[in-house]
Amino acid sequence: MALGEELQDWRSDALRLEDEVGKVVIGQQQTIRLINVALFARGHVLLEGGVGVGKTTVLRAFARAVGGAFERVEGTIDLMPGDLVYHTYVDAQGKPRIDPGPLLRRGEQLTTFFFNEINRARPQVQSLLLRAMAERSVAAFDREYRFPHMTVFADRNKVEKEETFELASAARDRFLFELNMPTPEDAEVRRALVFDTAFHDADALVEQVRPGVVAWERLNAMGAAIQRGIHASAAIERYLLDIWQATEAPQRFGVALEDVEMDRLILAGASPRGMSALVRAARVNAWLGGRSHVSPDDIQAVLPAALGHRVFFTPIYELRRQELAQALIDAIVARLAVP
The missing domain is CATH 3.40.50.300 (P-loop containing nucleotide triphosphate hydrolases)
Structure with a gap:
């Protein structure tokens, strides 16, 4: 088959x-x-x-x-x-x-x-x-x-x-x-x-x-086949790399949150493992939707769940994590150009 x-x-x-x-x-x-x-x-x-x-x-x-x-x-x-x-x-x-x-x-x-x-x-x-x-x-x-x-x-x-x-x-x-x-x-x-x-x-x-x-x-074999069979275009790859950089330095992309000093917000952005997790999840979301290629909607569907807990804030803002993590992801999605 x-x-x-x-x-x-x-x-x-x-x-x-x-x-x-x-x-x-x-x-x-x-x-x-x-x-x-x-x-x-x-x-x-x-x-x-x-x-x-x-x-x-x-x-x-x-x-x-x-x-x-x-x-x-x-x-x-x-x-x-x-x-x-x-x-x-x-x-x-x-x-x-x-x-x-x-x-x-x-x-x-x-x-x-x-x-x-x-x-x-x-x-x-x-x-x-x-x-x-x-x-x-x-x-x-x-x-x-x-x-x-x-x-x-x-x-x-x-x-x-x-x-x-x-x-x-x-x-x-x-x-x-x-x-x-x-x-x-x-x-x-x-x-x-x-x-x-x-x-x-x-x-x-x-x-x-x-x-x-x-x-x-067969779940492991299925998972590997999905990753091989669902593709991401060059434009989608650039979009994902921009998201990665935006988690590290959101102010460079014009991302701003109310009552937050953006240059003091981020302790560490998403890791390579975190971005890999995002890509794997986006491919599966595309597959479940009957598509052979990842779309921006697939990325945005899994982005908060995959990266929200992988962006680390400085201690002064970590106490507001539950509020700020979702707000940051939403702001990044709103500011970045969608391919």
Whole structure:
């Protein structure tokens, strides 16, 4: 089968995956699309939102639709790095036992690793997760364990700050996307979420998702084929390079934000890894839209999620990150000439 035909067949499966998740998670079409983009771009996702907006439900729904093995860890202040790797207990005969932990017990079948409330886990735990995310492997019991198909989904409660540990810049940079999942604004969606009893039982909702919509063991091959098969023109490449420079020195492009000294705003712009992530995501967005070439709309669709957490502000402005990151991205898009 030709590459173009394969990409079209996989695209149909990817869109069906979105439809399955959309049946049980309503009013979150943009979040669902961006998670799907990350999945086929083979990147990890950090999801942020208020309490009770459905972060866990959407991630569980994706895990079921993707198939393969699923593991979940609850972030707590007493969680230790070893808890991800092994589990100790006393068996019925009173003998101590050591079993593989959540990162290891599924082996190469592990496709979805869900870290709930990652900001409640200590930095040492986050550091171990970093390696697992970057290398999709971990050393334990005198051997190397690999999980090549794993995608890490983590969520973060943005409301509660007590007994939490903010993710370091290096940790956040390992996530392809950082998404904010808002409370739906549509009145009919709000009515359904409150009064339709079908949305009151998350377990029953997730069970409605058809399992194994995509061939999870081929996700890596699919992702590589998308990157080979979707092209970016020379004009698009120049546009992306301008965006990169604008994250480093926005004032050079005439970008201005209210009540901000632009020459004191940026500590560090996007990294090469961050720009590579943006390009990978834009190609997948184009593919999902049925296009063989990246358009400016594809770049702008993924730009805030891919770069918002990868531009670092000076300490005086870092406290206003949530407000300034989106404003900066919007201003860059508005100022740069679109090819």
